[in-house]
Amino acid sequence: MKGFWHDAAEFFPILMSGVALTIVVTIGSLLLSTVLGLIWAMMRVSGIKALSMLSASLINVIRGIPIIVLLFYLYFVMPDLGVTLSALQAAILGLGIAYSAYQAENFRAGIEAIDKGQIEAAQSIGMGWWLTMRRVVLPQAVRIVLPPYGNVMIMMLKDSSQASTITVAELALQGKLIASSTFKNTSVFTLVALMYLTMSIPLILLVRHFEKRAGKK
Amino acid sequence: MIDLNDVHKSFGENEVLKGITARVEKGEVVCIVGPSGSGKSTILRCINGLESYDRGEINVEGLKVDRDAASIVKVRTQVSMVFQRFNLFPHRTVLENVVEGPLYVKKEARAQVLERGRALLAQVGLAEKAEAHPPELSGGQQQRVAIARALAMQPKAILFDEPTSALDPELVGDVLGVMRKLADDGMTMVVVTHEMGFARDVADRVLFIDGGVIVEQGPARALLNQPQHPRTQDFLRRVLHPL
Numbered sequence: 001m002k003g004f005w006h007d008a009a010e011f012f013p014i015l016m017s018g019v020a021l022t023i024v025v026t027i028g029s030l031l032l033s034t035v036l037g038l039i040w041a042m043m044r045v046s047g048i049k050a051l052s053m054l055s056a057s058l059i060n061v062i063r064g065i066p067i068i069v070l071l072f073y074l075y076f077v078m079p080d081l082g083v084t085l086s087a088l089q090a091a092i093l094g095l096g097i098a099y100s101a102y103q104a105e106n107f108r109a110g111i112e113a114i115d116k117g118q119i120e121a122a123q124s125i126g127m128g129w130w131l132t133m134r135r136v137v138l139p140q141a142v143r144i145v146l147p148p149y150g151n152v153m154i155m156m157l158k159d160s161s162q163a164s165t166i167t168v169a170e171l172a173l174q175g176k177l178i179a180s181s182t183f184k185n186t187s188v189f190t191l192v193a194l195m196y197l198t199m200s201i202p203l204i205l206l207v208r209h210f211e212k213r214a215g216k217k
Numbered sequence: 218m219i220d221l222n223d224v225h226k227s228f229g230e231n232e233v234l235k236g237i238t239a240r241v242e243k244g245e246v247v248c249i250v251g252p253s254g255s256g257k258s259t260i261l262r263c264i265n266g267l268e269s270y271d272r273g274e275i276n277v278e279g280l281k282v283d284r285d286a287a288s289i290v291k292v293r294t295q296v297s298m299v300f301q302r303f304n305l306f307p308h309r310t311v312l313e314n315v316v317e318g319p320l321y322v323k324k325e326a327r328a329q330v331l332e333r334g335r336a337l338l339a340q341v342g343l344a345e346k347a348e349a350h351p352p353e354l355s356g357g358q359q360q361r362v363a364i365a366r367a368l369a370m371q372p373k374a375i376l377f378d379e380p381t382s383a384l385d386p387e388l389v390g391d392v393l394g395v396m397r398k399l400a401d402d403g404m405t406m407v408v409v410t411h412e413m414g415f416a417r418d419v420a421d422r423v424l425f426i427d428g429g430v431i432v433e434q435g436p437a438r439a440l441l442n443q444p445q446h447p448r449t450q451d452f453l454r455r456v457l458h459p460l
Binding site (some may be wrong): 115117118120121122123124125126127128131135136139140143 | 265266267290293294297298300302304305306307308317318321322323366370
C-alpha cells in the first residue's frame with residue numbers, strides 16, 4: 001500500500017496530462033455527436049421522405065461499424081484520400097460520428113414522445129414546422145432526452161480511451177506507457193481506473209439529478 | 218365567412234365526410250351536434266387545415282384552405298381553435314401561452330401583446346393565474362386559458378372542438394359562460410358540442426351530422442325542440458334522456 005502511494009505521487013502529474021486530453025476528446029466528441037445527432041433526428045422527423053430515409057440509412061451504417069474501425073479509417077485511410085487529420089482531430093471526429101447515431105435515436109424518441117395535441121395547438125396558431133420545433137417540441141423533448149443524454153456522456157468519457165489506438169496520449173494510453181516502462185502495472189492501472197471513476201461520479205450524479213427532474217412532471 | 222362546398226374526406230377506406238356543404242356567416246354561432254364518429258371534429262379540423270380534405274372546397278374569407286400551401290398560415294391566424302384536451306404548452310406560463318402566437322407568429326410589439334394578454338386573462342377570469350403553469354390549473358381553468366390564447370390571435374372566427382367534453386361536470390359552466398359572453402360580443406363561432414342546453418340557448422344555427430352528412434339543419438331552438446328527421450329525433454332522445 002505504501003508503494004502504491006509512492007507510485008501514485010510519482011505518476012500522477014503524467015497521468016494528469018492524459019486526463020486533460022481525455023476531457024478534450026470527450027467534450028469535443030460530445031459536442032460533435034450532439035450537433036450531428038440533432039441533424040439526423042430532425043431529418044428523421046421532417047416528414048420529407050428522402051431526408052428521413054437518408055438519415056435512417058446513415059444511422060444504420062454508423063451503428064454497424066465498430067468505433068475502433070471508424071477511428072482507424074479516419075486516421076490511417078483518409079490520408080490516402082488526401083485528407084490528413086491529427087490524431088486528436090481524428091479521435092474527436094470518429095467518436096463524434098459514432099455516437100451521433102445513438103444521440104439521433106435518443107433525440108428522435110424524445111421528439112416523438114411529445115403529444116400530437118401540442119403540435120396541433122402550435123399549428124393552429126399559425127406556427128410552421130421550424131417554429132413548432134423550436135418553441136414547442138424541442139423545449140419539452142429536452143426534459144425527456146436529458147437522462148439518456150447523461151448516460152451517453154458517461155459512455156463517451158470511457159470510450160474516449162479508444163482514441164489511444166490511434167496514438168492520442170489520453171489517460172489510458174499514458175497509463176499503458178508508464179506501465180510498460182516501469183512494470184508497475186498494479187499501481188498504474190489502479191490509478192487510471194480511479195481517475196476514470198472520479199471523472200464519472202459527477203456525471204452519474206448529474207444523470208440522477210436529470211432523472212429526478214424528469215420524473216417530477 | 219366560412220364556406221364548405223361538397224367536402225369529402227376519407228381515412229383510408231373509411232369515408233368520414235361524404236359531401237358537406239355549409240356556410241357560416243360573420244357573427245354567427247353554429248353548433249355541430251351528432252353521434253361520435255359522425256365526422257363533426259373532422260369538419261373543424263379541415264376548416265383550419267389540421268386535416269386535409271380529398272374533394273370539394275373550403276374557403277375562409279375568400280381564401281382557399283389548403284394545408285400544404287403557404288396561405289394556410291393566414292387562414293390559421295384568422296381562425297383560431299380550442300381543443301377538447303386544451304393542448305396548452307406545459308413548459309410555458311399561462312401568460313406566455315396566451316401571447317405565444319401574437320409574439321412569434323404575428324410578430325407584434327411585445328409590450329402591447331403582453332398588455333392584451335393580461336386583459337384577455339382578466340376577461341376569462343384568470344388574471345391572477347398569469348404566472349402559473351398550465352398543469353397547476355384545473356381543467357376548466359386550462360380551457361379558459363386556451364380560449365384566451367385563441368382570442369389573443371384576434372381571429373375572425375373561433376372553432377371549438379368539444380371544449381367541455383374533457384371537463385368534470387362542475388367545471389363545465391365556467392367555460393360555457395365564457396363562450397356565451399363571446400357569442401354575445403358577436404364572435405363568429407363554430408362549436409362541436411354535446412351540450413344541448415348551450416346549443417339551444419346560444420347558437421343561431423345547429424347542424425346535425427350523422428354518417429358524414431348533414432342530416433338536418435336549422436335555427437337552434439326549432440331543430441332541438443322539434444327535430445324533423447327520425448335520426449335527429451332518435452339522437453336527441455338518447456342525449457336528453459339517457460336513461
